[in-house]
Amino acid sequence: MASRAEPADTGGRRDWRDVVRDAADLALVGILLVLAAAPLLTAAAAAGTASAAVHDWTRTGSWPPARASLRRFRRSVLPGVPVSLLALAVAGLLAADLAALATGRVPGGPPARLVTALVAAGLAGYAGLVVVEVGGNGGGRWRAAARSAARACLDAPTRWAALTGVTAMAGLLAVLVTPAAVPILAGYTVAALHAVAHRRSVAAHPELP
Numbered sequence: 001m002a003s004r005a006e007p008a009d010t011g012g013r014r015d016w017r018d019v020v021r022d023a024a025d026l027a028l029v030g031i032l033l034v035l036a037a038a039p040l041l042t043a044a045a046a047a048g049t050a051s052a053a054v055h056d057w058t059r060t061g062s063w064p065p066a067r068a069s070l071r072r073f074r075r076s077v078l079p080g081v082p083v084s085l086l087a088l089a090v091a092g093l094l095a096a097d098l099a100a101l102a103t104g105r106v107p108g109g110p111p112a113r114l115v116t117a118l119v120a121a122g123l124a125g126y127a128g129l130v131v132v133e134v135g136g137n138g139g140g141r142w143r144a145a146a147r148s149a150a151r152a153c154l155d156a157p158t159r160w161a162a163l164t165g166v167t168a169m170a171g172l173l174a175v176l177v178t179p180a181a182v183p184i185l186a187g188y189t190v191a192a193l194h195a196v197a198h199r200r201s202v203a204a205h206p207e208l209p
Contacts, residue, residue, distance in 0.1 A: 025063065029053060030187025036073065040088060044080030044142065047190075049073040051135025054190050058198065076140030083142045087127065094120045124171070125164025126153055131190065132163075132197040162196050 029050050036046035049072045056064045064072075094116065100106040101113045126149060133145035133152075153160040170189040174182050 025057075026054075026187040026191050027184040028187070029190065030185060031183040033186050033190070034183035041081050041084050042077055043087065044083035045073050045076040045140070047131050048076050048080060048134045048139035048142070050187070050190050051131045051194070052139035053135075054194050055132075055135040058191075058194050072139045079140050079142065090123065094123075121164050121168050122160070124167040125160050126150070128163045128167045128193045129153065129160065129197060132193050135190075135194065159197065163193060166192050166196050 033046050033050040036049070037043040049069055052072055053064055053069055056062070097106070097116050098113065098120070101108055101116060106112070129149040129152060130142070130145050133148045134140070134142055137144060166189065170185060170192070173185055177185060
């Protein structure tokens, strides 16, 4: 992966080649994320490692060395197993609930479906912020990231809402695009989460650089 720290020309401006290079790098991050998460129990470690790489890229303009990312992944596999299991369980329960409501097996109708969908979207937004926070602490400290994300959601609900919008849009696009493009979308989604979270954080704390 290339560095974007180098200016595109003598004036320091970026041109279309830099945009294409960034897009290709993020696509590769998404593909590697999905491959590493394929066993499911490694999903948290894969997401944390990808988030840490995007965090480094957005802060320094350079991607971490491949060996550093591999070390992060290996170090976070075991701590990430409970996180992966919890995420899969919550997603499965919400999906089953929505399916039961949609088929009429559970009473409630459209209002219950709407409430369940809003709860699912809110949890997805919170999970997105957790992924951003864990990327900032090296990719493996999920408990600390969960606490930090919970405080951030309570302190800045608009930030939570913005990240919920990002995850909802990513979910919609995942349904609409061809399955082969979903791994690429994963990399772009992680980058979008970081961009929105950082922008909202700066807006809430203007004194930050």
